[in-house]
Amino acid sequence: MGKGYMGKILFVDIGKGTFKEETIPDEVYEKYLSGQGLGAYILYNRIPKDADPLGPDNILGFVSGLLTGTGSLFTGRWMVVGKSPITGGWGDSNCGGTLSPAIKRCGYDGIFITGISEKPVYLFIDNGKTEIRDAAHLWGKDTVETEEILIKEVGKKNTRVACIGPAGERLSLIAGIANDKGRIAARSGLGAVMGSKKLKAIVLSGTKRITPRNRDEMKRLSSKLNKIVQLKLPLPPGPIAAYVGTLIGKMPTQMVQDGILYKSMLQKWGTVSMNQISIEMGDSPIKNWKGSNEDFGPKISKSTNPDVFKEREMVKYHCYSCPLGCGGICTMPGKYNGYEETHKPEYETVLVFGGLVMNKEADSIFYLNELMNRAGMDTISAGGSIAFAIECFENGILTKKDTDGLDLSWGNTDAIVTLAKKMIEREGIGDLLADGPKIAAEKIGKDSIKYAIQAGGQALPMHDGRNDPGFALHYSVEPTPGRHTIGAQLYYEMYQLWKKIKSLPRPKFIYHKDTKYVADEEKAIMAAACSKYNQLFNGAGLCLFGAFIGASRLPIFEWLNAATGWEKSPEEYMEIGERIQTLRQAFNIKHGVDPKSFKPSERVLGRPPLDRGVNKGRSVDIEKMMADYWQAFGWDSETGKPTKDTMERLGLNQ
Amino acid sequence: MPYTITNACSGCTACVRKCPVGAITGERKKVHKIDPDLCIECGVCGRICPVSGAILDQLGKPCTFVKPALWSKPVININDCMSCNICIDACPVGCISLSKGAGAGDNHGYPYLSDEKACIGCSFCAIECPVDAITMTAPKG
Numbered sequence: 087m088g089k090g091y092m093g094k095i096l097f098v099d100i101g102k103g104t105f106k107e108e109t110i111p112d113e114v115y116e117k118y119l120s121g122q123g124l125g126a127y128i129l130y131n132r133i134p135k136d137a138d139p140l141g142p143d144n145i146l147g148f149v150s151g152l153l154t155g156t157g158s159l160f161t162g163r164w165m166v167v168g169k170s171p172i173t174g175g176w177g178d179s180n181c182g183g184t185l186s187p188a189i190k191r192c193g194y195d196g197i198f199i200t201g202i203s204e205k206p207v208y209l210f211i212d213n214g215k216t217e218i219r220d221a222a223h224l225w226g227k228d229t230v231e232t233e234e235i236l237i238k239e240v241g242k243k244n245t246r247v248a249c250i251g252p253a254g255e256r257l258s259l260i261a262g263i264a265n266d267k268g269r270i271a272a273r274s275g276l277g278a279v280m281g282s283k284k285l286k287a288i289v290l291s292g293t294k295r296i297t298p299r300n301r302d303e304m305k306r307l308s309s310k311l312n313k314i315v316q317l318k319l320p321l322p323p324g325p326i327a328a329y330v331g332t333l334i335g336k337m338p339t340q341m342v343q344d345g346i347l348y349k350s351m352l353q354k355w356g357t358v359s360m361n362q363i364s365i366e367m368g369d370s371p372i373k374n375w376k377g378s379n380e381d382f383g384p385k386i387s388k389s390t391n392p393d394v395f396k397e398r399e400m401v402k403y404h405c406y407s408c409p410l411g412c413g414g415i416c417t418m419p420g421k422y423n424g425y426e427e428t429h430k431p432e433y434e435t436v437l438v439f440g441g442l443v444m445n446k447e448a449d450s451i452f453y454l455n456e457l458m459n460r461a462g463m464d465t466i467s468a469g470g471s472i473a474f475a476i477e478c479f480e481n482g483i484l485t486k487k488d489t490d491g492l493d494l495s496w497g498n499t500d501a502i503v504t505l506a507k508k509m510i511e512r513e514g515i516g517d518l519l520a521d522g523p524k525i526a527a528e529k530i531g532k533d534s535i536k537y538a539i540q541a542g543g544q545a546l547p548m549h550d551g552r553n554d555p556g557f558a559l560h561y562s563v564e565p566t567p568g569r570h571t572i573g574a575q576l577y578y579e580m581y582q583l584w585k586k587i588k589s590l591p592r593p594k595f596i597y598h599k600d601t602k603y604v605a606d607e608e609k610a611i612m613a614a615a616c617s618k619y620n621q622l623f624n625g626a627g628l629c630l631f632g633a634f635i636g637a638s639r640l641p642i643f644e645w646l647n648a649a650t651g652w653e654k655s656p657e658e659y660m661e662i663g664e665r666i667q668t669l670r671q672a673f674n675i676k677h678g679v680d681p682k683s684f685k686p687s688e689r690v691l692g693r694p695p696l697d698r699g700v701n702k703g704r705s706v707d708i709e710k711m712m713a714d715y716w717q718a719f720g721w722d723s724e725t726g727k728p729t730k731d732t733m734e735r736l737g738l739n740q
Numbered sequence: 741m742p743y744t745i746t747n748a749c750s751g752c753t754a755c756v757r758k759c760p761v762g763a764i765t766g767e768r769k770k771v772h773k774i775d776p777d778l779c780i781e782c783g784v785c786g787r788i789c790p791v792s793g794a795i796l797d798q799l800g801k802p803c804t805f806v807k808p809a810l811w812s813k814p815v816i817n818i819n820d821c822m823s824c825n826i827c828i829d830a831c832p833v834g835c836i837s838l839s840k841g842a843g844a845g846d847n848h849g850y851p852y853l854s855d856e857k858a859c860i861g862c863s864f865c866a867i868e869c870p871v872d873a874i875t876m877t878a879p880k881g
Contacts, residue, residue, distance in 0.1 A: 157826075158870070188829075191829075213761045213778050214775075243833070244828070244831070293832040294780060305870050305871070305872065309871050309872070312870070315822070316822070401849055402823075402849070403823075404824050404849075405825070406826065406829055407825070407826055409823075409824055411823055
């Protein structure tokens, strides 16, 4: 009888060319699920503490979710794990598309790679057959070309590929790993780890079955959820977005958010649905976080309006097992063509190459999106590097002599595009910026670090902690700093965990915005719950947008029980999330990473506060928030290190 | 439990050629063997085998030959389909593809049987569809 997971991992020493299949005991899944939980379990024990992230001892793991392929919905995320070359600690990143079930269909919950190959290679796995093949002909190719060549070369239908582009090959520390022709697991710099191993791609052609314990129950739960997902709420037309954002920004109070509205927006537009609203309500940072919505007002921000992207969408697509379908393929418009089509740019990409660098040309964003996807480079970090360089240029720290003659002024679209290309090529000034803003600032010196907006080296995403301090907190306390996909005050509201776990606090239905900035114990409990839930649903392979639908509608706990045959309560599942999070934190401690060092740049915290715009005068008491969060997690409130008691309680003392 | 081959096997190799996962080995005119680690229980060996009782299914029951033209094929109800791609992924022979949108303002891709000849009638697409939008239907004849 099936249990939802495959019960095995594949361990590959890419340097020696050896393979080892390992059976994972059921108890491990019960403690860590699959996905990055299983990844944390394997990597914590096996990566030596002094391992160079780009050296042979680092282990790169491709892991699937426990619920992937079981008949559950929203569970098509795959994850990559390893020691991050950006933070020096735990690294992970996840992505959708169709790769996640392909890992399991090869018979494994995870494929782990250690060692370094002498020459470029790719890993091919078919039914019961594993080979390391020469990749000399692929080295230098972009991610789309690589995938096309490999699928043709393998000659089997339903072959899935994860690969690096030129950014990963050149060990750019902001490189990611791509699948489905340009979707990227972009964060933590794990594309550089893959590049360091000279592993161009993994190619998966397995057709094994994935069997849940109780398929009928899985279907019953999924059908019920699908009915909710397919309910279409009436939405205002796109052009209204700026006014909605302005109105939200001006109101002194706000209401608890229900993700069901965001679900409908995602269905209609995708993640770009929030672009303009976010700018005008103060959620998206402007001008490298020193500007405000007033610098990128409605007349300018209309270049980011969701309809700009919807109009160019040729076809919508869904990731594996997704009933919602926020993805799309767009035509390449206007001046910057060169490619026929691109994935619909995501919210982060649009705003990092829009408001953050003051770029008003939407056409260039489609182009930059495709450039980055093909190079296998993280758009958030790339945009963060460019914004950093522009501000250095503005302040005379970088001059035209340093920028190869580029006029790096705010909103100079041609210069931004040229700089992005230089970063991919690691050419001239691009070489300096290709490892993210923090490393560039350390090389430049001259106090330029104050313009490098980051946490623990990871460039920050397009959600402003001065608008929702929960973002600032999670940027600072997560073992993978600088992430917008884990928790926030907004996310706690949408997760609706209190409806399933009675001990968790229920937020007030309407509250004054000022209360968001008061750091207290209840908010720390809410933030810790976000982290635990996020780890849990990552272990299951669930998409964040599924989680936004709310725990009362999303049957994640019920699916897990039906898929595995376990009879665990929501509280027990949350403890699994707590265990994974604590193990990731312990990984950082083992590798000498100081949790306090993840505190983000001062500007992000409102130090000094902005003097105009929606977030005027707002600041975040991050030191208290971090200490409260650590305490809520049973970690030392002064150092952020998991205490001995907590490690023992979670069975992590082995 | 995987499918198994009994000594009644005539060694005609029909199953070897049809097995989508390469689980069956054996020389012509000699009894074949199914690798239990590779078998995915799609049942195509049992449907294609001309010798009664030569192949046993996962429950140990003898399989019966069915003319390939009469194998059940998936019929996809687009009204119930949520474009989730599960059926495409579930198909061991890759005979289901995604269309380029239904038109009339709907630019979702929907699955369709793109290679009817390759379909082995395993019904995995229907089994895995979470909303039962696929029914396996035998051709009339």
